[in-house]
Amino acid sequence: MFASVDEDHIKCLIEEKDSKSTQRTIKRSVNLFRSFLTQKNINQEFESFLKDQLNENLRLFFVSIRSKSGDNLKVTSLQSIKYGLSKYLKETCKIDINDPEFSDCKKVFKAKVTDMKKKGYGSIVHKPPITQEDLRKLYNSDSVVFNINTPCGLQMKVWFDVMFYMCRGGRENLRYMTKSTFGVNTDSCGRQFVFQAVDEADKNHSVDGTPDDTIGEGRMYAQPGNVMCPVASFKKYLDKLHLKLDALWQRPLDSYLESNRVWYCRAAIGKNTLGTMMSAISKLGNLSNMYTNHSIRATAVTALDDAGIEARHIMRASGHKSEASIRSYACRLSDPKKREMSDCLSGVLGSRDDQKENENVALEDITMEELDAIFNDSTFSEVPTNQEKSVESPQPLNLLNLNSVPTNVSSMGINVYPSLNNCVVHFNFVPPK
Template identity: 35%
Template sequence: MDDDITAESVDVLPGFNLTSNSLWDTVPDDITDDLIFQLDTIEAEEQARVPAAPAAETPAKLPTDSRPSPVRPKRFASTTEAELQRLEQARHEKKTVDSTAWAVRLFKDWCKESNLPQDFEKLPVAELATLLRKFYGEVRKTNGDPYSKSSLCNIRSGIQRHISSPPFQRTINIMHNEEFSNANNVFDGSLKKMKREGHDITKSHAAISEEDLDKLFAGDTLSTKNPVSLQRLVFFSLQFMFCRRGREGLRDLNKDSFKCEVDGSGIEYLTPTCNEHEKNHPATVNEQYNRKKKLYATNDAQCPVQAYKLYLSKLHPKCHALYQQPKKNANSHDPIWYNNCPLGHNTIGNTMKEISLDAKLSQIYTNHSIRATAIRVLNAAGVSDRIICSLSGHRNINSLRSYCSDASDSQKREMSVALHVSKFSRKQASHTISAPPDTPSNQQPNIAPSVRMPQPVPNRMPQPVPNRMPRPVPYRMPQQVPYRMPQQVPSNSSRMPVYQPPIAGQIVQRQSPTTLTTAQTTGTATATASANVLNMVAPQQQGFPTLFTGCSFEGATMNFYFNN
């Protein structure tokens, strides 16, 4: 037993070693056996708790030429059927997919309530057209109100996308095919009825007025004094200068989305680092996207480039998102103003709404109002439509009409004042208007203290253009040539008398070829002559010559007519 104890070292107490001869010399003989028994028991328990290590296997040595070559990484990715379906659905925007699902669900709910088949995707064309014709006339909201114009258009477009997409892939078009003309007539009639009844309240995103723009930059709402105002300044500058859409791609922006560069003139500007996914530019095969937007520095208190650089220096280093949650109790000396958490979709989408409330603007604006304001400002500055489209991303210049068709508030005020001044000037021309006794004649009454009345615009109506039509030429009647009776040519046997035209008031009667008698008469008479009598009647007009005007034959009578 002594040989077994001394064969290995057992630590009973710190600093003691049972293999030491000096230790055995100090232990009494009466307790040696008990101590050895306890040590054996402890050692057995420790070995039972610790599992025995497996024996190491000696690897077999392979020949040099038979060893396997190192595994190379795969070049091509491996995809499942579910991943392929997600890629196939990714060709549509998420909002488009949600709108399509909402339209199909609404159509099926109506079919279920009307006890009609819900699998409309497989119906014949004639039955589907009849079903849609009734659906367009009966579709309503949950509260019974009719849908707006844009909602009805989205419903019809969503149904068309659903039946033309996999797995149905029908080639019909419910908006243009002749078989659906009756259904589309009901659809158009519903829109017109809605407008007549005053239910069409669709409004576009209003542009920010000039007064509200001045109020925004005059206060501390957009400044570099605190984390919230700095973030709003950067947000407004990027949306306004780059003419970005309201909510598109805001959550996907990160610290590397923009970079600072210097042009050939040494002016610093901000530009995007990549082509973002936009609604009008969805990265199709035929897409040509070579636009490079630039946001130049203004070197003032609200310079967008300097504000962006300051904003990047205050962001949290562990968060890669561009828009992060601001700290509540941050001061100007803190190196980090934002938390390690990005802003949510709804928070970024309502940024302009919060700015409008904080700055106490005249109305609540949306993020898309910034884009509308940028397009209107560029159009008022005389920038061509092609250059504006290069910044806004519109494919067709006709799309800008919805932004620039309406007049601004200042222009509407000028028109109102011009119409009022025109009415006032007409009234003043016919009546004398005197000022009230309490109001000076050269001072306008205080109509609304909070409204800044514009200065009256002078009447600039165009002066009437004088009539430059050629003067009418007086009509000149051709002078009548007096009739001269032809002279009778005398024969060789006898000389015939010459007939002269009678004067006024005379009746000449021919009784014989050689005899003429004259009788005085007044007025006008009708003469009747025989074969040998010729009567010539003329009215008596003293002081005017009598002219022959014509003659007529009545049987054997020849009448001569004269005029003064």
């Protein structure tokens, strides 16, 4: 049996073999190069150029390109434009700009990138992981954002859970998820978990991938007894979806009753709304940063690395194709570590905060009256010695009643009664302000 196909169908398959982002990159790169040629009064149909003519124009193009505001582009933007042109020329004109005939173009491009890095245009802005404080705000049982008793709150929590436990990032394929994309199963220990049941193609796993490639083997296990259990939330969300729509992410109803069977419309959420979901959560939760969807993946990978999970295992959950990608997350400094390092350096310089200065007040700077005020109500339990084991409940002693301190001082220091043996005692004196 064979299906009937026409040329339009074949053409559509060829056009859709690349991801949407790759197609946008190619289109933008080609349009920019045509605009450059038009401005130079050169025929913009560069597909008919000879290699030496194409080499010369590409060389000038890479040097002269600027942003709309007239500033230099970021290095990553320039590399993206080169990638788009290279892919277009290779597929359309069978020309590879990495061939020896384009050596001048390659030299100029490399020199341009070096110059841009020297001027500060080579930095890469990584998506920050979500801080522990912000995560606690979201997963607090009283959280308004992740309120599982409302359609919006339940959906946002389930969406975040799926993104976090499956180590997903960005907006890729979110719009095409269905009720069967994820499944619920039970392992050999009797614990329920959510897993990705349907494979998908993404930018890291295309048609050229090997059979062993995976988009992710992460699991989201149940937490019995926890009101924020991710599996319980997921099952509740599936039960509340509209029966006649297969999309996983459906629009919440404007009005509802908690006892209603359906909480969502027969309409799917748009890709732009899904693509900015974490930003909406950040705003609603009044978080410390305006996070993006990719921040969730950065948080998950960083947490797994901090916990000592091997990079090769993280790759199987996150879908990364190289350990270098994992290390790019692991090498970043968290906010607590940055604070710790700064405080450490401040300590070396002697510039400490008020609290640490107060903790280091010398004993001789405190008057006897202040010491009496500090320890007036303090009592210490006497630890019985081997000879005193018959004593069941030792009476508390005021060891630091300064009025009872003997005046005799030997070469070993002040003799305080009763004596303390084999002890280390630390006192932090904070004078009253």
